[in-house]
Amino acid sequence: MILRHAKSDWNAGASSDHARPLNRRGTGAAMTMGRVLTRIGEVPDLVLTSSAHRARETVMLAADAGGWQTEVREIDDLYGTSANAALQVAASAPDSVERLMLVGHQPTWGYLVRAVTGAAVNMKTATVAGIDMHLDRWEHAPEAMGSLVYLLQPRMFTNWEL
Secondary structure (H helix, E strand, C coil), X not given: CEEECCCECCCCCCCCHHHCCECHHHHHHHHHHHHHHHHCCCCXXXXXXXXXXXXXXXXXXXXXXXXXXXXXXEEHHHXXXXXXXXXXXXXXXXXXXXXXXXXXXXXXXXXXXXXXXXCCCCCCCCCEEEEEECCXXXXXXXXXXXXXXXXXXXXXXXXXXX
């Protein structure tokens, strides 16, 4: 699963781009996506997130709202990365992980989905792309192809009772 961080607050007075937090809308969207993923049975086994504050905050809010008991690892290399480098990070996941979630940033996440699936997608804030990876071990992630199974955006669930 590829999750773009939720909407950040450009006016928060953060000391750097890396430190920028979520805004109110982003907080709600992150929580919505956590509940949606739980409801559809797509809770990740492991989350590898960018170390940027807004990415970490997105994961923590989603996990809390969705009731996930998921290990979350901060990976500095997912901040300002490329699609290929993100796949190298995915290759570090243990083979016992069935549902891996990478959390990070645009435009890389759109490029990543396209590189793996061939699909051009609009990875708006808090969007989750579910990809069925065609591999037997995570170490093969950098060379693997996959199929886009779903693309979920928070606005799709405004009328859901979560």
